[in-house]
Structures are given as structure tokens and as C-alpha cells.
Amino acid sequence: MEEPKKRILSGIKPTGTLNLGGYLGAAKNWVALQNEFDCFYFIADLHAITIRINPAQLRKQAKELYALYIACGLDPEKNTIFFQSHVHQHAELAWVLDCYTMFGELSRMTQFKDKSAKNADNINAGLFTYPSLMAADILLYQADLVPVGEDQTQHVEICRDIANRFNNLYGEVFRLPEGYVPKVGARIKSLVNPMQKMSKSEQDPNGTVNLLDRRDDVIRKFKKAVTDSGSEILYTEDKPGIKNLMTIYSAVNGKTFEEIEREFDGKGYGDFKLAVGESVADLLSGIQEKYTQISEDKTYLENLWRGSAEKASYIANKTLRKVYKKIGFVEK
Numbered sequence: 496m497e498e499p500k501k502r503i504l505s506g507i508k509p510t511g512t513l514n515l516g517g518y519l520g521a522a523k524n525w526v527a528l529q530n531e532f533d534c535f536y537f538i539a540d541l542h543a544i545t546i547r548i549n550p551a552q553l554r555k556q557a558k559e560l561y562a563l564y565i566a567c568g569l570d571p572e573k574n575t576i577f578f579q580s581h582v583h584q585h586a587e588l589a590w591v592l593d594c595y596t597m598f599g600e601l602s603r604m605t606q607f608k609d610k611s612a613k614n615a616d617n618i619n620a621g622l623f624t625y626p627s628l629m630a631a632d633i634l635l636y637q638a639d640l641v642p643v644g645e646d647q648t649q650h651v652e653i654c655r656d657i658a659n660r661f662n663n664l665y666g667e668v669f670r671l672p673e674g675y676v677p678k679v680g681a682r683i684k685s686l687v688n689p690m691q692k693m694s695k696s697e698q699d700p701n702g703t704v705n706l707l708d709r710r711d712d713v714i715r716k717f718k719k720a721v722t723d724s725g726s727e728i729l730y731t732e733d734k735p736g737i738k739n740l741m742t743i744y745s746a747v748n749g750k751t752f753e754e755i756e757r758e759f760d761g762k763g764y765g766d767f768k769l770a771v772g773e774s775v776a777d778l779l780s781g782i783q784e785k786y787t788q789i790s791e792d793k794t795y796l797e798n799l800w801r802g803s804a805e806k807a808s809y810i811a812n813k814t815l816r817k818v819y820k821k822i823g824f825v826e827k
């Protein structure tokens with residue numbers, strides 16, 4: 496008999512648009528997984544409201560991300576792509592898991608400490624219990640693998656701790672998930688500060704290339720990218736700017752670092768930056784064309800996310816009912 500496919504699950508918060516770092520570090524790798532695994536991806540809108548966000552902006556960004564995922568090559572027939580808020584079991588299991596998550600372990604979470612420092616006027620309880628909602632996201636689907644960036648591995652760890660604690664009390668209810676940090680492309684840095692991750696929350700717009708950026712903006716940002724002293728194109732630790740550009744170039748066109756070094760042997764930073772900019776702009780124009788096409792068909796998109804939420808909900812509900820039963824809630 497054929498082995499059932501392993502299940503993959505991941506989420507992205509709609510707190511900004513998808514940028515090149517998110518594409519090369521996440522979405523692009525997801526496309527490569529769609530045949531081998533049973534994949535679930537969602538827009539983490541429940542998580543997004545732990546930081547104040549304008550309602551119109553939230554709605555727009557959430558829909559944009561949904562269409563962008565598909566434009567990036569995620570086949571909606573092979574992957575279940577949905578909105579977290581459409582599957583009510585996430586919030587319900589999160590409450591249960593809150594009661595099996597300790598105050599002390601939540602206070603030690605790096606992201607909580609960082610975010611409370613950055614949002615001192617809004618350290619809400621949701622920000623604090625963010626990890627138990629994320630644990631619910633993962634455990635509801637009995638996911639085997641959770642592709643995340645390095646900054647999220649602590650959340651996968653605490654998810655395992657919570658699952659273990661629950662299983663020890665009630666038997667094998669939850670499958671223990673593994674974090675899955677892709678090797679290449681996971682670490683795209685800001686173009687203006689190559690020591691920092693290219694991030695949705697970056698202040699300087701020149702540091703981040705968004706998937707919907709216009710071609711001339713993309714090229715301009717790459718031309719302005721911060722480089723290092725010296726003039727050679729070499730992949731070394733003491734050239735963080737060039738190293739970042741090489742990582743991008745390699746992720747976009749599949750060339751190895753040695754091939755890139757050879758290609759630009761004797762050429763300067765200017766030539767190299769332009770070449771990286773053009774390769775990224777070409778990549779984005781394909782994604783943008785598909786994005787425009789998909790976004791125009793509102794009925795298609797709505798039907799898609801309704802159907803996906805139903806499918807997700809069916810699976811999530813099985814887990815939730817099992818949990819309720821184990822805990823001792825009276826059955827309906």
C-alpha cells in the first residue's frame with residue numbers, strides 16, 4: 496500500500512505585502528513541495544490583530560496575499576489555501592491550549608519580548624498568547640512539517656512542548672510537528688542593511704523589494720543596495736552585502752555561488768547589482784501578470800477560499816472533537 500503523504504502546514508500574517516524575502520524564503524519552496532506533500536497554507540489574520548491594524552488595510556492585504564500565493568505558483572488544487580478566521584476551530588483550540596500553556600514559558604518567548612518592547616502602548620493578552628494560537632493552528636491538522644523562518648522555530652518548539660504535555664495527560668491526541676527551515680533562500684537580508692532580515696516591518700522602503708513593485712523601482716533598489724569595501728564579487732562572510740545579493744541571484748536563477756563568481760570575474764559591483772536587479776524584475780513580472788489575472792476574477796477567488804475553508808474545517812473539527820472528548824466536555 497502507498498504511504499499516505501506527509502502533511503505540511505504554514506501560515507503568513509497579512510501585516511504587509513509579500514516581499515522577495517518571503518517569496519524566496521517561503522512561497523517558492525512551498526511550490527516545490529506541492530506534489531510530495533499534503534499542504535495546508537493559511538493567511539494568519541487572527542494573529543495579525545495582535546498589533547493594531549487598520550480594518551480596510553487588513554482586508555486588502557489579506558486578499559492580496561491570498562492571490563499572490565497562487566500567483567507565485569501554489570496550485571490551489573494541490574494545496575489547501577484558506578483564511579485562519581474562516582475556520583473557527585483555530586480560536587477554539589487556542590483557548591483550550593491556553594489552559595495547558597504556562598505563564599512562565601510564554602513570558603520567555605523572544606518574539607513576545609521583542610514585540611512588547613516595540614509596542615509598549617499595546618502589550619495585549621493576544622500578543623502574549625500568540626504561541627498557543629499558533630500551536631492550535633499546527634496541531635489541528637496533525638501536521639508533520641511546519642516550514643518557517645528561523646525567527647519562528649521557537650514557536651514550533653513551544654508547540655511541541657504543549658502537544659507533549661497534552662498527550663502525556665490524555666494519550667496520543669496530537670502528532671508532534673517538526674520545524675522545517677529550508678536551506679537556501681531562507682535568509683534574504685535587507686538591501687540597505689544586510690545584517691538584518693528583509694522584513695515586512697522594515698522602515699526604509701529601499702531595503703525591501705515587494706512582489707508587486709514596479710520594474711524600475713526594483714532596479715533602482717538593487718542599484719542602491721549597500722555593498723562592502725573591495726570590488727570583487729565573492730561569497731564570503733566579510734562581504735555581507737555582496738553575499739546577500741549572491742544569495743538572491745542564486746535563488747532566482749539557480750546558479751551556484753562559484754558560477755556567479757566566475758560570471759562576474761573582473762566586473763564591478765555596479766554590473767553585478769544591475770544584473771541581480773534585472774533577474775529579480777524579470778521574475779516579478781511573471782508573478783505580477785498572473786496576479787492581475789487572478790485578482791480580476793473575484794468569483795473564482797471567493798469560491799476557492801470557501802471550498803478550502805470547508806476542507807480545512809472538516810479536518811480541524813475532527814481534532815477539536817477528540818480534544819473536547821478527552822478533556823471531559825459533554826458531547827452534543
Ligand code: TRP
Nearest residue numbers: 504505506507508539542629632
Ligand atoms: N507566526 C508566524 C509568523 O509570524 C505565522 C504563523 C501563524 C504560522 N500560525 C502559524 C506559521 C502556524 C506556521 C504555522 O511568521
